[in-house]
Amino acid sequence: MLTSRVSRLSISQTLAIVEKVRTLRKQGVTVYDLSVGEPDHPSPKEVKEAGHQAIDSDFTKYTAAAGILELRQAICDKLKRDNDLEYTPKQVVVGNGAKHILASALLALVEPGDEVIIPEPCWLSYPELVWLAGGEVVFAPTKVEDGFHLKAEVLERLITPRTKVVMLNSPCNPTGAVLSGSEMEAIASVLRRHKAYVISDEIYEYLRFDGREHVSPAHFPGMMERTVVVNGVSKSFAMTGWRIGYGAAPLEIADAIARIQSQMTSSPCSVSQKAALAGIQSGTAYPEMMNVDFVRRRDICHAALKDVPGVQLPRPEGAFYAFPQIQSILTGTIKGKPLKEATAFAEYVLDEYHVAIVPGTAFRAPDCIRLSFASADDIVKEACGRVAAAVADIKH
Numbered sequence: 001m002l003t004s005r006v007s008r009l010s011i012s013q014t015l016a017i018v019e020k021v022r023t024l025r026k027q028g029v030t031v032y033d034l035s036v037g038e039p040d041h042p043s044p045k046e047v048k049e050a051g052h053q054a055i056d057s058d059f060t061k062y063t064a065a066a067g068i069l070e071l072r073q074a075i076c077d078k079l080k081r082d083n084d085l086e087y088t089p090k091q092v093v094v095g096n097g098a099k100h101i102l103a104s105a106l107l108a109l110v111e112p113g114d115e116v117i118i119p120e121p122c123w124l125s126y127p128e129l130v131w132l133a134g135g136e137v138v139f140a141p142t143k144v145e146d147g148f149h150l151k152a153e154v155l156e157r158l159i160t161p162r163t164k165v166v167m168l169n170s171p172c173n174p175t176g177a178v179l180s181g182s183e184m185e186a187i188a189s190v191l192r193r194h195k196a197y198v199i200s201d202e203i204y205e206y207l208r209f210d211g212r213e214h215v216s217p218a219h220f221p222g223m224m225e226r227t228v229v230v231n232g233v234s235k236s237f238a239m240t241g242w243r244i245g246y247g248a249a250p251l252e253i254a255d256a257i258a259r260i261q262s263q264m265t266s267s268p269c270s271v272s273q274k275a276a277l278a279g280i281q282s283g284t285a286y287p288e289m290m291n292v293d294f295v296r297r298r299d300i301c302h303a304a305l306k307d308v309p310g311v312q313l314p315r316p317e318g319a320f321y322a323f324p325q326i327q328s329i330l331t332g333t334i335k336g337k338p339l340k341e342a343t344a345f346a347e348y349v350l351d352e353y354h355v356a357i358v359p360g361t362a363f364r365a366p367d368c369i370r371l372s373f374a375s376a377d378d379i380v381k382e383a384c385g386r387v388a389a390a391v392a393d394i395k396h
Ligand SMILES: Cc1ncc(COP(=O)(O)O)c(C=O)c1O
Pocket: 037, 096, 097, 098, 099, 100, 123, 169, 172, 173, 201, 203, 231, 232, 233, 234, 240, 243, 244, 245
């Protein structure tokens, strides 16, 4: 008999799409894949070299559970340089990806029955990780007409003495929303007043468009002591497969995360830590180069879809996702069958137009779809054109 903890867990909804894309490609079909959650760029040269060097010099043993000191120091230097946040290496834990740090931070902070507020739509792992830690999720709605920005008033309305943690994610997967400094300040003041912790997932920090700023909630007075800053190299240095993320937190929380990690995984991969160190030490030139590509592709995607009747698409502000709402399209039928829900639309687009997208259902937004523009310009252009054609074929 399985535990109640695990019975609530679902399998990633994107797996079915990946499987279908694979099958279609095996049949010789050209599939335009906008479902991916990773940059199409290779890892930087210095990262690859550092990985080779680590193997060649036999840097292949267990490391300190919280990660090698050099890397934790480099992360502190980065947090000072980019975020004006002062941490010591003891307050930094390196884990097997940001996801792993998010899971450990929730295990460290959430007691069974504690409430965790998650802005909705949200990245699919947040609720699952809260449930795994025994917490209850309270979803804070955001609206397409607000560009999916979390409003401080909404947070104020939902926060209770049972709220232990609020999850923030700016720039956001799936909506591409980037909170401004003043929005973050208003949110921080609610959190401070109610003495809630915040887990701030800043994994898309460098991927922001049109000069938008990135402000960590930890930056506001009285907030560093209640914030776990989570970040990593997956998206910023195109290193998804190396599995390195990190958290910076008050000493007590960082220590708890390190203890959890020491019992569960011993340490993150030694070779990957050296590679991540090289990436972080190389500065921001690489993510800035990728950002130029993402801005151009964001524009291609937005131009192709913004005027399509029934598609409401806020201009993506960061990350590499467009998240149109297609509510009125879903009332239509295709081949006599009502669509109703984004999953049916995504299936139709993949079957008939050979474009893979992720239904918003995966992110608790069943009237939206997510299109990743982390692919070559011509793929993004062709795929978005096909989505527009698919919409035009729906009968009302
Ligand atoms: C919002 C968000 N947080 C965290 C992660 C996980 O990052 P990592 O590869 O470092 O585990 C992702 C990956 O898709 C993400 O989109």
